[in-house]
Amino acid sequence: MKILSAQQIREADAYTIEHEPVSSLQLMERAAAECAGWLVHTFGEALPYYIFCGMGNNGGDGLVIARLLHEAGLSVHAYMVHHSGKPSADNAANQERFPDVYHIHALPEFPDLPEAGIIVDAIFGTGLSRPVEGWTAGILHKLNDLGTKHTIVSIDMPSGLMADQSSLHAPCVHARYTLSFEFYKLAFLLPENAARAGSVEVLRIGLHPDYTATVQTPYHLTDGHIIRTIYQPRDPFAHKGTYGHALVIAGSHGKMGAAILATKACLRAGAGLVSVHVPQCGYNILQSTVPEAMCVTDEEITFSSQFHEPFRLHQAPEYAAIGIGPGIGTHTATAGALEKLLQLYHKPMVLDADALNIISAYPALLAKIPEDSILTPHPREFERLFGATDNQFDRLRLLSAKAVELRLYILLKGRYSAMACPDGAVYFNPTGNPGMATGGSGDVLTGILTGLLSQGYAPKAALLLGAWLHGLAGDQAVIDISEEALVAEDIVYYLGQAWLNIQK
Numbered sequence: 001m002k003i004l005s006a007q008q009i010r011e012a013d014a015y016t017i018e019h020e021p022v023s024s025l026q027l028m029e030r031a032a033a034e035c036a037g038w039l040v041h042t043f044g045e046a047l048p049y050y051i052f053c054g055m056g057n058n059g060g061d062g063l064v065i066a067r068l069l070h071e072a073g074l075s076v077h078a079y080m081v082h083h084s085g086k087p088s089a090d091n092a093a094n095q096e097r098f099p100d101v102y103h104i105h106a107l108p109e110f111p112d113l114p115e116a117g118i119i120v121d122a123i124f125g126t127g128l129s130r131p132v133e134g135w136t137a138g139i140l141h142k143l144n145d146l147g148t149k150h151t152i153v154s155i156d157m158p159s160g161l162m163a164d165q166s167s168l169h170a171p172c173v174h175a176r177y178t179l180s181f182e183f184y185k186l187a188f189l190l191p192e193n194a195a196r197a198g199s200v201e202v203l204r205i206g207l208h209p210d211y212t213a214t215v216q217t218p219y220h221l222t223d224g225h226i227i228r229t230i231y232q233p234r235d236p237f238a239h240k241g242t243y244g245h246a247l248v249i250a251g252s253h254g255k256m257g258a259a260i261l262a263t264k265a266c267l268r269a270g271a272g273l274v275s276v277h278v279p280q281c282g283y284n285i286l287q288s289t290v291p292e293a294m295c296v297t298d299e300e301i302t303f304s305s306q307f308h309e310p311f312r313l314h315q316a317p318e319y320a321a322i323g324i325g326p327g328i329g330t331h332t333a334t335a336g337a338l339e340k341l342l343q344l345y346h347k348p349m350v351l352d353a354d355a356l357n358i359i360s361a362y363p364a365l366l367a368k369i370p371e372d373s374i375l376t377p378h379p380r381e382f383e384r385l386f387g388a389t390d391n392q393f394d395r396l397r398l399l400s401a402k403a404v405e406l407r408l409y410i411l412l413k414g415r416y417s418a419m420a421c422p423d424g425a426v427y428f429n430p431t432g433n434p435g436m437a438t439g440g441s442g443d444v445l446t447g448i449l450t451g452l453l454s455q456g457y458a459p460k461a462a463l464l465l466g467a468w469l470h471g472l473a474g475d476q477a478v479i480d481i482s483e484e485a486l487v488a489e490d491i492v493y494y495l496g497q498a499w500l501n502i503q504k
């Protein structure tokens with residue numbers, strides 16, 4: 001799904017009005033009817049609805065929702081927040097059609113809402129281009145104070161949130177639900193707004209498909225359609241050589257679990273053969289916990305340039321894909337070995353965790369990473385690699401700029417992991433849940449990505465599919481296990497369910 005800017009959403013609106021054709025009032029009616037239907041379906045007919053409208057078209061939607069719910073016989077109280085001088089034309093037209101509105105011109109006029117009900121927030125939508133100030137900001141705070149007693153549902157956007165720029169320190173409604181028209185907004189996908197949009201429901205309002213099909217945007221939300229175009233069924237005549245021989249370099253004394261998780265995930269992602277490189281102390285552990293993998297060991301207590309037979313660093317290029325980093329530590333010998341590996345290996349690889357920490361300490365290594373490799377930093381690793389930013393919109397721009405400059409894929413971990421591509425595109429992954437915020441979850445992702453690269457998925461395909469499968473496995477797991485009890489090994493186990501799900 002494409003993620004559009006506020007300007008592009010306005011264009012989609014205008015294009016639909018011109019080419020469907022439909023009047024802007026009819027489009028507003030359609031959008032509001034979807035919202036009213038969703039509200040009644042979700043909350044029923046018994047609760048009172050307190051509908052707060054602004055002066056623009058978002059407020060216009062609110063007025064139509066109020067009229068439709070009133071006509072359906074529900075208890076409706078509508079309020080008009082006079083934040084600006086004049087209402088928009090469609091707002092004014094709908095005030096005429098539903099004049100039973102209480103007008104608020106100052107904070108002391110904020111009403112009592114005695115009976116618990118549904119607050120519909122239709123004060124500001126995509127038209128907001130600067131932070132809300134003064135007494136209108138006070139209204140937003142008052143609504144938030146009521147959020148424990150009432151359920152707040154925002155129309156299109158939580159009021160105060162800007163669709164495509166940071167509103168980090170701006171006053172903003174904290175919605176339980178946001179009914180977003182046709183698309184997600186970029187602002188919903190960034191953790192700095194986590195407390196604001198609540199659960200986002202995308203309502204179809206019939207914007208013209210030609211505009212959506214042709215509009216260019218760097219931002220996309222991965223969806224089932226994209227994943228189905230990436231997925232390649234296995235060849236009935238396949239043998240284990242068909243799906244590549246992957247190498248996982250992971251683990252050190254005390255961190256062998258990282259190697260186990262990444263190796264198991266690599267196997268369950270479908271690699272034909274998997275070798276795992278661990279220090280000598282991990283040999284028995286790996287051989288007994290992951291019998292499907294071959295184990296090569298290092299004399300040192302971590303990854304270094306000292307290798308036992310039969311593996312030597314110069315053999316690295318023979319592997320179809322290499323994933324390196326989980327639990328390897330940042331010893332200077334390990335940094336030296338990583339540098340050698342980067343000199344020897346020229347295919348896309350996966351770099352995570354300590355491999356990234358080493359690169360932060362030796363930034364010259366960044367330029368040596370093979371083109372189209374995948375980096376999977378969490379926010380702190382990202383900051384160590386590329387520096388801090390004032391807000392997460394700036395961080396997103398930095399993420400994309402680095403992916404383009406270095407010709408790398410960079411996955412920044414989060415609720416919606418952001419995956420920046422060397423061509424400037426950024427995809428957000430929607431699968432996953434808070435149960436996956438647990439030690440080892442990232443090691444599993446490294447293994448999955450390595451396994452997908454190994455069997456021949458191109459780096460971009462491996463990245464989008466890998467992030468999707470990782471989150472989906474977690475989502476399948478919590479159905480049986482709960483978010484609290486989920487551990488990284490469960491993600492590995494439920495990868496099978498995730499594969500089956502995308503094959504449906």
Ligand SMILES: NC(=O)C1=CN([C@@H]2O[C@H](COP(=O)(O)OP(=O)(O)OC[C@H]3O[C@@H](n4cnc5c(N)ncnc54)[C@H](O)[C@@H]3O)[C@@H](O)[C@H]2O)[C@@H](O)CC1
Nearest residue numbers: 013028031056057058124125126127128129130131132156
């Ligand atoms: N784009 C679409 O496809 C559709 C949009 N519709 C609705 O239209 C909305 C956008 O409407 P508008 O463009 O009128 O914008 P909004 O209704 O979001 O708000 C604009 C109003 O707020 C004022 N304003 C902006 N920033 C302010 C600030 N910081 N402090 C005080 N006042 C401020 C403006 O002067 C204007 O009066 C959408 O969010 C959606 O709810 C729907 O009616 C139908 C379809």
Ligand SMILES: [K+]
Nearest residue numbers: 121124155157
């Ligand atoms: K709103």
